[in-house]
Amino acid sequence: MTLQPAILIPWLPALSAGLCGLCCVRKSWRRLAAPLTIGAIFASFLLAVLVSPAVKPFDPAEPDLAPHVVTLFSWIHVGDFRVDMAYFLDPLTLLMLMVVCGVGTLVAVYAAGYMAGDRGYARFFAGVSLFIFAMTTLVMADNLVLLYLGWEGVGLCSYLLIGFYYQKPSAVAAAKKAFIVNRIGDLGFALGIFLIYSTFHTVSLAEVLSLAHHVEEPTTAHLWIPFLLMLGAFGKSAQIPLYVWLPDAMEGPTPVSALIHAATMVTAGVYMIARLLPVFELSPYALPTVAIVGAVTALFAATIALCQYDLKRIYAYSTISQLGYMFLGVGVLSTVGGMFHLFTHAFFKALLFLTAGSVMHALAGQLDLRKISGLRTRMPITCLLMLFGCLALAGFPFTAGFFSKDLILADVLVRGLSLHQPLYTTLAVVGLVTAFLTAFYTFRLWFRVFLGPTRYELGDEHHAADGAHAAGHAADAHDIKIEHVHDAHEMPWLMNAPLVVLAVGALFAGLFCKSWLAGLVTQSSAAAAAAHSLHAHATLCGYDPHLAMEFISSAVAVLGIAAAAYFHWLNRPAADSVAARYRGLVSLLNHKYYVDEIYDALIVRPLRALGGLCFVLDRLIVEGLVALVGFLPRLLGLGLQPTQQGALQGYGLGMAAGIAILALLIALALGT
Amino acid sequence: MTQLDSYTLAHFLLTSFALFTLGMIGFLIRRNLIIMFLCTELMFQGVVIALVAFSRFHHNVTGQTFVIFVLTVAAAEAALALALVVLLFRRKATLDASAWSSLKG
Amino acid sequence: MNALIPLMTLLPLVMAPVTFALLAYKLNWHALATTLLTLAISIAAAFAFDWKHADTLQLVTVWPWISDFGFTFSFGVDAISLCLVLLTTFLMPLAVLGSFAAIQERRREFFFWLLMLESAMLGTFVARDLIFFYICFEFTLIPLFFLIGIFGSTQRLRAARVFFLYTFTGSMLTLAGLLFVAWHATGGSGRWNFDISYLTAAAQQLSYPQQMLVLGALLAGFAVKVPLFPLHTWLPLAHTEAPTAGSVILAGVLLKLGTYGLLRFALPMTPQAIVALAPYIGLIAVIGILYTALICWVQKDLKKLIAYSSVSHLGFCVLGLFALGSNLIGPTGSVLYMINHGLSTGALFLCVGMIYERLHTREMRHMQGLAKVMPVWSFFMVFFCLASVGLPGLNGFVGEFLTLLGAYTSPHTLGQPYAVAAGFGMIFAAIYILYMVGKVVFGPLVLPPADLHAPATTPAGPAHHAAPKDLNFREIVTLAPLAIACLALGLYPQPVIDCLQSPLETLTHPVTSVVQAQMSAQGPVTAVTSEEKNLPDWPSDTSPLANPGDAEHR
C-alpha cells in the first residue's frame, strides 16, 4: 500500500472549503456545508488510517528518503533553495493526523447542530475545512517552508473563525490580536528557517534532521536556531510571552474554541519541537528552556484559571496550562509523555469545551459562573459528560489525563533524580502543584455549574443567533428561525453523540492507547526512544518512580477534587469568605495579572504614538524639505528684486561698473 | 604726415579714451535728460578720434568712412532723442531723469 | 513574428486619438476592446517568446530614427520585461473595466490619456534603446498628470503638480547619468550608439568614482519613482487624489518602472558602486519599510493607507534587489514582489474605488462593518489584504519570503540585521492591514452620514447613507481574474521563477563577480555570521566617497 493516497488528505478539506465557499452564495445551498465538511474530514481520517501500514519509522541517522516523501509539485526552486509541495509521512505525522482529523470530525458533527440557523453557517464550515487543510499541511509538511505555510494558514483560519461573529467589536479585536501575536511568533519561526537554510543549505525536513543529527560541535549559528524556532512554537501554542491571544480567542463560536484552540492548532508548537528534536539538541540550553517555560506557564495559567468566572476563559487558561505540561514533557526529552498528553488532552479538552458550549447554548449565551448553579436537573447528560471531561483533566486515577500527566511528571522526576539535576526535580514539584490547582479549578467549575441549588439567569443573546448580534440590535428575523428560549434544556442527540465518543476517549484512551502511542512516537524519533528507555528503569528511593508518581499524582488529584467539593459545593459561603479575605489576590488573578494592560502600555500604545510621530514627521519634515526646495527659486527672486528700481542711471552705473571690472579682469588675464 | 608709430597712436587713444570715459561719467552723473544725451554725443566724439587714429595707423581710409556713418547715427540719434525729450518735457514739465522710473521691478 | 512587440506598444497609442475623436458613444467598450487586444498581442508575444533561453534578447525590431546620432526605435524583450509587460497588459483592461461607473463626465479625455499611458509604460519595458527608454520613461508622467489633475478629487491640482515636478527633477539627473554612460561608451569617437546591451558592456570600463557618480544620478531618478524612504512624499498625495484607474496603474505598474530601471541599468552598469552603496540603500529601504508601515497604522484615509503600504512594500522590493552575493534569491524575490505587489495593490485600489463610488468617502471613521451589506466585496477585500500582507499560499508570501531570505543569506551586501528588521515590517504590515480590515470590513455596521457636509449635530442625527449595494457582475469580473492570479502565483510560482533565473543571472553577473573578488580579497567570509554581527565589515579596497551617492542627491 503506497503513500500516494496521502496526497489527498490535505486537498480534500481544501476542496470542501472551496465548495462551502460557493455554498455561501445561495441561501438554499447553506444546508450542504456541514455534510461536505464532515465528509471531507472523515475521508482524510480514513485515508490516514488507510496509509498507516505503509508508514515506516524514520531515523535521522540514515535518512533513506524515498518511502517517506510524496511529492506533489515543485513550489519554489531558486538556485539551491529547493522547496516543493511534498508530504513527509512517519508515525509522528500519523499520530497528529489521527488527532486532527478524528477530533475534527467529531467537532464538525457537533457544530452541525450547534451552528444550525446561523447566517454564516456555510462560511463557518468553509473556515473549518480550510483550517483542517492548513493543519494537515502543517503536520505532513516535508520541508520547513511548507510547514510555515501550514503554520500561517492555521493562524489565518483562527483569525477568520475567532472573528466569525464579526458584528461584535470584541470578536474582531480578539481575532486581530490572535493573528498579530501569532505573526510575531511566525517571524521567529521564519528567521529560524532562514538560519537553518544559511547553515544547512536545505530546508527539507529529512535532510535538516539528519544534518543536525551529525553535527558534532555546534557553531554560534547552531545555538541560535532552536531559540528562534522556540519563539515560533511559543507564539502558536500560547506559552508565556505570547499566550495573551488564547483567552481572547474564546470570542469565537465554541466548536472553534474546541477544535482549534484546544485540540489541534495550539498543539502545533509541541509537534514542531517533537519533530525537530535533533535541531533542538544542537544547543544544550534549548530543551531545558522549553521545559522551564512549559512548567512556569502551566503554573501561571493555572493560578489565573482559579479566579476566572467565565466558563470558556477557565478552559482557555487550563489549555495554556496543559500545553505547558506538554512543553515540559518534550523539554525533558520525554516526547512520548508530551505527545501522549497531547493526544489525551485533545479528547477531554474538546469534550469540556463542547459541553461548556452546550451549557452556553442552553442558557442563551450565559457564561458567568456566578449566575449559573445546579443545572444537573435540567441537563443531566451534559452534566455527566462534563464530569468525565473534568475527571480526565484533573487527572483522576485511571482516566486518560491521569496516565499522560503522570507519565510526564514521572519522566521529569526521573530525569531530575537520575541526572542529579535539581532543576528537573523542582519542575516536577511545580508540575504537581499545578496538578493540584488544575483539579481544584476544574471541579470548582463543575460543582458550581451542576451542583448546588438550581437557579440561573438566561443570557441576552437569542438562542439561535447565539451572540451573532451585539446586545440591542434587533435580529433581522426574516432569514433565521428564532426559538425564543424560555428555559435550559438538554441538547439534541446530534450534538451529544460526538460528546459521548469524546467522553469514551477521555476515560479509556489512557489505558489502551498508551502502548500503541509509545510505539508510534519512539519509532519517529530516536532521541525520544533513548530517553523513554532511560526513564523506564531509574529508581526513586528504592521504588520504581513511575509507580510512585502514580500514587502521588492520584493523591494530589483526589485532594484537589475534595477541596473543590468543600469550597464550591458543600460550603459555598466559606469559599466566599476566603475570597473576601484575599480580595487583593483574587482581583489580581481575575485581571490576569494585568498582563494585557502591561503589553498594551509597553508595546501597543508606544508603537501607535511612534506611528503618529512618524506621520507628523513625514508631513512636516519630509514634505517641508520638498516644499523648501520648491521655495528656493522664489527666495532668490525676492533677493534680487530691490535692484530693479527703474532708475535709468542706476542701470547705466551697473553696466559701466560691469564693463570696467570685466576689462580689468581681461587685462589682468592678458597682462600676466 | 609721416608714419604714425605705436607710441603716438597711444596718445591719440588716450585722448579718445578720456573723452569716452568722461562722456560715460557724464551720462551717469548728470540728471538732466538733455545733458545725458549730450554726454552720449561726447562718447561718439571719443570714438571718432579713435577711429581716425587707427585709420591713420593702419593706412586704411575705411576708418574715416566709418566716421561718416558715426556722424549720421549721431545726428539721427540726436534728432529722435531731442524729440523724445521735448515730448517728455511736455508730459511732466521736468527734465529730471529720475522722474521717469515707472518701469520698476 | 518580431513585429508583435512594436505592434503591441503602438496599438494603444494609435487607438487613443481614435477613441478620442471618433467613437463618442459606447466609449467604454472601445477602450476595453483596445486594452484587451493589447493583452491578446502580449500573450501572443509570450507564446512566441522562447522561454528556454530566456535571458537572450528576443523579438527584436529596430527602426532607425535619427541615424546620425545613433537614436533608434529598437524594441526587444527578455524574460523580466516580458513579465512586466504581461502585468501591465493584464492590469489595463481591469483598470478600464473598473472605471466604467467611476468616470461620468469628460470620458473621452479619460480614456485617451489612459491609453497613452499604457503605450508609454509598454514602451518603457520593451525599449532597447537608451533614449527611447528615457522618452517613454518620461512620457508616462504626462498622461498621469492629466489623469490626476482632471479626474482627481479635492486637492488634485496640487497632487498632480507635486507628482510631476518631483519625478521630473529626479529623472533629469538620471538622464545626465545615462548620457554620461553613453558618452563614455563612445570613447570620444563621436559615433553614438545607444543600444542598451552595447552600453552595458561598455560601462564595465567605468572607473570607481565614475560609477559612484553614475549610480548617484541613476538613483536620484529611480529612487523617486520607486518611492524610497526620503523621497516618497509624492506618492500618498498622488494616490489619494488619483481616480481609481489612475491609482491602480500608478501602484500596479508605474512604481515598478523605478525598480525595473535599477535592475536594467544600475545593477549591470555600476557593479562596484552598487556593492559599496548596497548597505546604505538597504538601510534606507528597511527604514522605509518600518517608517511607512507605522504611518499606515495611524492613517484616517483608506487610500492614503494603501498608498503608504505600497511604499512599504516597495521597500521590500528594493531590499531584495540589493541582496546580491552568492545566490539569486534576493533579485528573484524582488522581481516576483514587483509582479505580486502590482496584482494585490492594484486589486486593493479597485476595491477601494468601488467603495468610493458607493459611499463617496474614503474616511475610515465614516464606514464600518460593511461585510453585513456587501459580503462579496468583503470577501475580495479580505482576500487581497491577506495577499498583500504576504500570507503563505497567496502571491505576496513568495516574493516576501524570497526577499527576506535573499537579504539574510547575502552577508556581503546586506546581512542578517537587515532581514530581521525587515521581518518586523511583516508584523507591522499585519497590524495595519488588520486594523483597516477590522475597521472597514468587520465590526457593527456604520454608514457615512447622508451628505457628508451636513452638520453632524442635526437634531435627528445625520440621516445615514442608503445601504450600499453589493458588487454587480462587472465589478466581480474585474476582481475575479486578479484573485485567481494571486492564488495561482501563490501556489505555483515556479514557471515565473524559472524564466527569471537566466536574465537575472546575466544582469547581476557583474555585481556577483565584484562580490566574489572582494570576498576572495578578504579571505573566506564564513557563510554565516551570528546574529549580533552588525553591518558586514567594509570592503577594504573600495572606500566609498565621503557621502554615499544616495544621501547627497535630493
Next chain:
Amino acid sequence: MNNTPPVVWILYAGSVLGALALYLIAPKPGPKLARLGGLLGAVTLGGVWLALARLLPDLGPDRAPFVYYYVFSAIAIVSAVRVITHVKPVYSALWFVMVVLASAGLLLTLDAPFMALAMVIIYAGAILVTYVFVIMLAADTGDSLNPDQSPEYERLAREPFAAIAAGFLLLAVLLSIPFSQPLVPNPKTASETDAKIIQSVLVQRPAQQLLKRLALDNANQVDLLAKDPSLNPQQLTNIERLGLDLFRSHPLGLELAGIILTVSLVGAVVLARQRINPNSDPH
C-alpha cells in the same frame, strides 16, 4: 603687472588724480571745492602731458605737429570735463562745441582734413545747434543766472563717486593696453596703393583732366609735381581716397545711412506732433 613700462604707472596715477579732481568738480551738495578740483585736474593733466612728451621718442623735424596734439587734446579734455560738470545746460552745450573743435584739430593732425571739417560743420554746426535749440525750448522756469536757483536736479549729481570710480577704472585699464604692448599695424588691412587705384578706377578719366584740374592752380605742372609730391597725380588726396572708399567698398552703408536719417526725420516729426496736455497721465 610688474613688467609694465613706467609710463603706464604714470597714467594710472594720472587717472586716479583725474578721478579725484573730477569728483571735486562734480556738482554735489558738499562744500564748493570745484575750484580746487579744477586746479588739481589741470596739474594732473599737465603732469601727464610732460611725462608723455619727455618719453616721446625723438622724431626729429616732424616733432612739431605733436605739439598741436598736446594742445588740442588738453583743450578737448578740459572742455569735456566742463561739459559734464557745468550746472547750466547751455554752457555744457557750448563747451561741447569746444570739444568738437578741439577734436577737429586732432583730426587735422591725423591727416584727415575732410573729416575734421565735416565734424565741425555737421557736429558743431547742426547737432549742437539742435541741442541748444532744445535746451532753450525746454528751459525750466527758473531762468535766473546764478546757479543756486537752477532746479535741484541740475545741481546734484547722482552718486558721483561710484560713477567716477567705475569710469576711471575703465580708463586706467584701457590706457594700460596701448601703452604697455606696442601695437603693430596690420599689413593686410592697408588699402591698395594709389597707383593701382588710379589704373583700375580712374582709368576712364584721362590723365589730362587730372592734370588740367591740377593745372588750374599752377601753370608749370612739371616742377610743381616734382616739388610737391602730394600734388603728384599718383598721390590721391584724402578726400578722393575717402570718396572712393565710401562709394566702392561701403555702398550699402551709405544707403542705410540715408535711410536712418529719413527715418529719424519722420520719427522726430511724428513725435513732435502729438497733442498731449502736460499733466494727463496716459495709463
